[in-house]
Amino acid sequence: MSSLTKRRHLLPGFGLSMGYTIFYLSVIVLFPLSALFLKSVSMGLGKFWETVTDDRVLASYRISITTSLSAALVNAVFGFLVAWVLVRYKFPGKKIIDSMVDLPFALPTAVAGIALTTIYSENGWMGSLFAKIGIKSAYSPMGITIALIFIGLPFVVRTVQPVLEELDKEIEEAAASLGAYRLKTFFRVILPEVLPALLTGFALAFSRGIGEYGSVVFISGNMPMKTEIAPLLIMMKLEQFDYTGATAIAVVLLLFSFLMILVINYLQWRTRRRMSAHDA
Numbered sequence: 671m672s673s674l675t676k677r678r679h680l681l682p683g684f685g686l687s688m689g690y691t692i693f694y695l696s697v698i699v700l701f702p703l704s705a706l707f708l709k710s711v712s713m714g715l716g717k718f719w720e721t722v723t724d725d726r727v728l729a730s731y732r733i734s735i736t737t738s739l740s741a742a743l744v745n746a747v748f749g750f751l752v753a754w755v756l757v758r759y760k761f762p763g764k765k766i767i768d769s770m771v772d773l774p775f776a777l778p779t780a781v782a783g784i785a786l787t788t789i790y791s792e793n794g795w796m797g798s799l800f801a802k803i804g805i806k807s808a809y810s811p812m813g814i815t816i817a818l819i820f821i822g823l824p825f826v827v828r829t830v831q832p833v834l835e836e837l838d839k840e841i842e843e844a845a846a847s848l849g850a851y852r853l854k855t856f857f858r859v860i861l862p863e864v865l866p867a868l869l870t871g872f873a874l875a876f877s878r879g880i881g882e883y884g885s886v887v888f889i890s891g892n893m894p895m896k897t898e899i900a901p902l903l904i905m906m907k908l909e910q911f912d913y914t915g916a917t918a919i920a921v922v923l924l925l926f927s928f929l930m931i932l933v934i935n936y937l938q939w940r941t942r943r944r945m946s947a948h949d950a
Contacts, residue, residue: 703924710921713914721918730900731922737811738879741818746872749826757834771828774821779884786817787889809891814899817885822875829871833864866938873934877927
């Protein structure tokens with residue numbers, strides 16, 4: 671009886687809080703997603719397949735996925751570097767830079783898109799420099815990637831930063847005292863500890879990029895088959911009152927994002943299992 675009482679004290683209001691959690695997740699997540707799938711199923715398998723395999727839709731998938739993947743890979747590298755600098759070094763203005771990392775979270779995406787388009791257009795500060803060497807930044811896949819890098823960077827930094835803060839520096843010092851070079855220390859000591867968080871940040875940045883609209887629609891140029899993203903096609907079909915067509919495209923993006931998250935979770939599980947086996 672005492673153990674049961676103690677268990678109840680450890681989890682006060684568990685039934686109520688669990689019920690609220692399930693209700694909240696159902697209303698906010700499960701019901702809308704279920705409605706999305708039901709709406710797409712109502713159009714029939716043949717019409718669904720015809721909609722999602724249209725040449726223009728397939729081109730938009732390719733653009734959205736490739737640019738999101740490229741941006742997530744860039745953010746995985748440079749987001750890790752930003753987190754490393756913020757955790758390991760002290761310098762003037764560190765708090766300002768740390769707060770600037772969260773700027774894409776606070777800034778409206780449409781404002782970010784207009785600002786990036788102004789900077790990277792042929793007459794902009796950065797766009798004019800790229801134009802001199804024959805590179806078109808705005809109104810191209812490169813411009814889409816730049817916008818997705820901007821909105822995805824905080825996901826990697828804020829995911830990796832706490833792990834780096836908790837990383838024991840004595841392990842690195844021990845590796846250095848045993849004669850390990852810096853690169854070997856990084857790949858054998860630091861990276862295995864940070865890799866699960868880095869993969870999580872990568873997945874978050876990639877998933878956000880797949881569905882991003884506001885910051886991309888201005889800088890992409892919206893040229894069909896070239897720079898037209900899938901979320902733009904969804905908006906166009908909604909404006910044409912083609913709700914089933916819009917949900918069909920959205921379902922494919924949703925399934926791809928789910929698949930990506932499952933792959934990342936599997937890689938995280940393999941990494942943690944390998945680390946546990948190595949420690950044992």
